Amino acid sequence: MMDKECISQLADEHGTPFYLVECESLMRQYEELKESLPEDSAIAYATKANYTPSVVRTFRDLGMHFDVFSPGELNLLMRNGCDPGRVIYTSVAEQEEEFMFGLKNGVSRFVLGSINGIKNFGEAVEREGVGEVEVLLRIQPVTNVDAAVSTSGVESKFGTVFSGEKDSVGNALKTIDERDLDFAGFHFHLGSQIKSPDPYVRAINETFDFAWSHDIDVRVLDIGGGFPVSYGFDVPPIEKFGAEIGKAIEKWREKLGGFELIVEPGRFLTADSTVLVVKVVNEKEMYGKRVLIVNGSEDMVSVDRHDMRIEIGAITDSTKPVEAAIAGNLCHSLDWIVKEPIELPGVGLEDLLVFEKTGAYVMNHNIPYNLRKVPKVLTVSEGEVEEEEHPFSTVGKIKAVYG
Ligand SMILES: Cc1ncc(COP(=O)(O)O)c(C=O)c1O
Structure with missing residues (x-):
């Protein structure tokens, strides 16, 4: 997968959240x-x-x-x-x-x-x-x-x-x-x-x-x-x-x-082909724990019924580790990406989190709840990056053919 510098550059160019498929x-x-x-x-x-x-x-x-x-x-x-x-x-x-x-x-x-x-x-x-x-x-x-x-x-x-x-x-x-x-x-x-x-x-x-x-x-x-x-x-x-x-x-x-x-x-x-990149857009302290809120949600990272384990990387300038939980931006109470605080390398506001191995059975379970946007999908092949349709943007077109 791409190095952190390239991922940061893509985040600057395309905004977050996005999936990156290799x-x-x-x-x-x-x-x-x-x-x-x-x-x-x-x-x-x-x-x-x-x-x-x-x-x-x-x-x-x-x-x-x-x-x-x-x-x-x-x-x-x-x-x-x-x-x-x-x-x-x-x-x-x-x-x-x-x-x-x-x-x-x-x-x-x-x-x-x-x-x-x-x-x-x-x-x-x-x-x-x-x-x-x-x-x-x-x-x-x-x-x-x-x-x-x-x-x-x-x-x-x-x-x-x-x-x-x-x-x-x-x-x-x-x-x-x-x-x-x-x-x-x-x-x-x-x-x-x-x-x-x-x-x-x-x-x-x-x-x-x-x-x-x-x-x-x-x-x-x-x-x-x-x-x-x-x-x-x-x-x-x-x-x-x-x-x-x-x-x-x-x-x-x-x-x-x-x-x-x-x-x-x-x-x-x-599974291995894809990462999800999100940004920390808010942080708070409550009930004795630090909570990072990102501009993605748990359905973008893993799907319980498909049994996945979350693997996280961070892109941050800070080296001081923090203990934090990670919550999504949806208004539903189960939208925790990591509920119990874990150690992360100095992540704070505006930093990027990279979730690995999100290439199988994740993107196709994204929910449009709260009418927020689905992540962008970027693909990289032979060093060239391209923006692609999120799978759900094709559903209307499919109906036209089948119906
Ligand atoms: C009939 C059938 N074939 C193949 C697959 C692919 O399974 P996996 O992604 O575990 O290889 C599935 C997954 O549900 C399936 O239902």
Whole structure:
């Protein structure tokens, strides 16, 4: 990331708050992941992690695939020149209209996860009269995964289950068959910040054991995202995930023949790429503590349900450490960025604070509460800085296309 002097200069030129996204970081993460995974794996960026146009275009230029969850996300990709033929469309609601939107625009791979969704998709395919479209079925081959956010198990609303309930894998496969849809294989996404490669290996084995014992032809396996990022604590290196996943995949390829492997990382690719820069705009002393008030808010720094740890840098001339809490500028009582005082290097009025690793699942949770401005988004690539649209400034344009 840029040095403090450059960040100060950008603050003078553009004002604060702003996000600064470094495109080279995205490329580095991509290369590291690619090196770690089996050679022919398809890497699909989980678009929801960071909607900055330069992020999308960087991954487009690397020849990546994309995973989207809504017409809005698909529209963002198209507006940035991505090929819909490289998009995997997944949805939670699985409505006919969104499938039609995807089909009309040339998406040919859909992940389905409910009986109603399969029916809706079948209707959309018939109405659109399209030919070659592939269906992956979302399943939960292992549950309660050791992860910061688990998306598999009794608390999960995603995909189909192996039990005999209505939305079971068996019923789903039968419905796919009845609708004459092209079943290409399975998809699972086990969670985010997954703590070890074991759940992936178990899930791969469970999936293929099931396919093998039911004589199901699997041409594609999409194992989701979830690879962890270090927010100031140790996580296993990506090479370890790649090596263990690679061994399990090779074993099943030897047994069943070739199939395509897809991964869908979001956080691993983007978290490190971005910092948020805010200014201390007020300070006060109350209840025995010093409180710095900044021109940003907690939603701009981290999002609890995505489990992040805050890492802070400061740009200040003072060297005398201070103990302070950091509050945001929103009129809601939970808007604390750091509630209990911590030691900071001499930060006071007008100084800048830099929050690291805000590249995944942060910017896209910014709230316009109090009708204050969302931060600017600056990107830096090969030393050139550019100002970009904040993702939310595109939402009106998306509606115009979808509605
Ligand atoms: C289906 C799916 N794929 C991929 C991802 C990306 O996960 P991560 O950012 O942890 O890699 C998510 C995140 O929620 C997801 O729901």
